[in-house]
Amino acid sequence: MTKVREADRSGAAPRASLPEIFWAFLVIGATSFGGGVVAYLRNVLVIGRGWLDEEQFLSALEIAQALPGLNATNMSVIVGDRLRGPPGAALAFIGMTAPGAALVMALGVLYASNAENPYVNAGLIGVGAAAVGMLSAVTFQIGRKQLAAPIDLAIILVTVTMVSFFHISLVIVLLTVGPLAVLIYRPRPGGVGAQPPE
Amino acid sequence: MQDQNLGVFGVFALLSVLAVGGGSAVLPEMKTLVVETHHWLNDDQFRDIYGLGQMAPGPNMLMVIVIGYHVTGFLGAFLAFFGFFVPAGLISFIGSRLWDHFEGSPWRRALQDGMAPLVVGLMIAGVIAIARTAINDWATLALAVGVFLGVAFAKRVNPSLFILAGGLIGLAALR
Structure with a gap:
């Protein structure tokens, strides 16, 4: 079943080998x-x-953005999985982050031993900054479109106020503003898809 | 020490699951937990470590490794990395396989449209959280505004060069 779905998803794209997947993501992880x-x-x-073709890339990106976690690592897992199943996902993830x-580890060790150095601080x-x-x-x-739409701007202001000024826990913000915002954009009867009425 | 390790893993695993909309959306909560709740770092260290993370390639929140390192050394570094990246990675793995089942559901669209402004709001809160530690005077404010304009308008220039330039300006200002 897994095989069938992978074949479906990858379409006519050339089959990537595991070392190729690892190398491709390692290069992205090292140069981005x-x-x-x-x-x-x-x-x-x-x-x-x-x-991937444009459409497959955008569909993977859409999922990566909707789920928790960073786009970079989510994309590596999703694309690796689509190309070569779980081993592909694991190798793409390692290549992306390693x-x-x-480098961050090395910088962190240097920072810890030079934290008092005035040049490092400056x-x-x-x-x-x-x-x-x-x-x-x-x-x-990223937010240009939302900042220009009145309903979205209201949701943005409520979120910023709750988090930055009232220091309300992120769990609570996600559980209150999230459902409310989705409800505002709920599918309307008679409409195609979830577009709010014009 | 063991409790500390468990604490590091627990905090970053929680942040991983909450990181809807990516890394900067979870910055205010990370700062609250790391600086105010657990006192693992002070404000300046949090700013410094966030800055270090901006100088490395790849996902921009790899700086969690340095936070873990500050708490319990290399084991803490590993636990922070594992806690922050693996739970979300597993959710992506399972989520992307489930996602296709909801293809065509109008609620999928509602979810995306509704969550988008929430994520932008959380990102702005992330900017505010870092700005509160990093912007202390006119000089740092001017530097931030300069980089903002640079990134927004000089799109061909790699943004990491602006970060590097910021560091050099900091050094030069001291001299």
Whole structure:
């Protein structure tokens, strides 16, 4: 059954071997500096290797974004599984995380032994401020559509207020705002799909 | 020590499952648990370690490894990594196989449309959480605004170069 489904999903795409999957994700994991892993994934999986077509890539991305966890690792698990089942998922995940994890570990050990060094501190104060700038730009790019829609903007403001100003636990925010937001976008009778009435 | 290890695993496994919308959506909760609840790090260390994570390739929350390392050494580093990445990975594995069963369900669309603004809100809260530790004066604010404009408008420049530049400016300002 698993075999049949994998065949269905991968369609006519060339079959990837396990070492090829590991190597492809290792390269993405080692080169995707500066966030935006999705663009690197698309370059390698769709354009470079041709393992997925645009539509298959977007459908995997849609799932990766809807489930908890990071897009990068979720995509590695989902695409690895579709290409080669559980071993593919495991190898893609390891390839995706190993290079960055090794570098972060090395930086972390250096940081722990140099935490009092004024140059290290000054450098990291700059890095921290720059990271705020980058994260806000990424957030703005991802949220552009939602920030411009009044209903979405209201949901955003409620969420930010609860988390940042009232320090309400994330579990509670997810369990209250989540169902409410889905209810707002609930499927309407007579409508096609879940589009709210125009 | 054993309790600490268990604590590290527990905290990051919980954050893993809650990380709907990715890593930065879970930053405020991570900061609360790591800094305020467990006192594993202070504000400045949290900012520093978040910054370290931005200098590495791959998924942007690998910095959880360094947090674990600060609590119980290399075992803590491994447990933080395992706790933060493996539960969500397993959910993705199972979830993607189940997802196709709901193909065409109108509720799938409702779920996506409804969760999108919630995720954007959580990401903004993530920015606020990091900004509260990283923006202390006009200089850091100016640097953040500069990088924001750079990332937003100079799209061909790899964002990690801005992070590196931030570090160099920090160094230069000290001298």
